[in-house]
Amino acid sequence: MTDDEYTMGEFFRDVREERRKRRERLGVDCPGCPKVQPKRIPTVLLPQQRCKVCGYRDPRARDDRAALHPRGGLVDGAAGDAGAVA
Numbered sequence: 001m002t003d004d005e006y007t008m009g010e011f012f013r014d015v016r017e018e019r020r021k022r023r024e025r026l027g028v029d030c031p032g033c034p035k036v037q038p039k040r041i042p043t044v045l046l047p048q049q050r051c052k053v054c055g056y057r058d059p060r061a062r063d064d065r066a067a068l069h070p071r072g073g074l075v076d077g078a079a080g081d082a083g084a085v086a
C-alpha cells in the first residue's frame, strides 16, 4: 500500500467511477424526451440538470452535491478585533 503513488491516471479513474455511481444512483430517464423524440433513448438527468434535447429540467433538489461540499466552516471577520480580551 503506497498512498504516495496516487497517480493522475488513478485520480481521473476515481472521478469517472464516482460520476458513474452518482449517475446510477440519481440518474433518471428524462420524461420530456419521449414527447419530442419518441425513438430516441431519453437523456439521463441528474438533479437540477437540464435536458439539452427537450429542455426539461429535473426538479429535484441538489442535496447530493451539497453533501459532498458541506458549508459552514468559514466565519469572516470574527477574528479581527479580539485584542481586548482581559
Ligand SMILES: [Zn+2]
Pocket: 030, 031, 032, 033, 034, 042, 043, 051, 052, 053, 054, 055, 056
Ligand atoms: Zn429530455
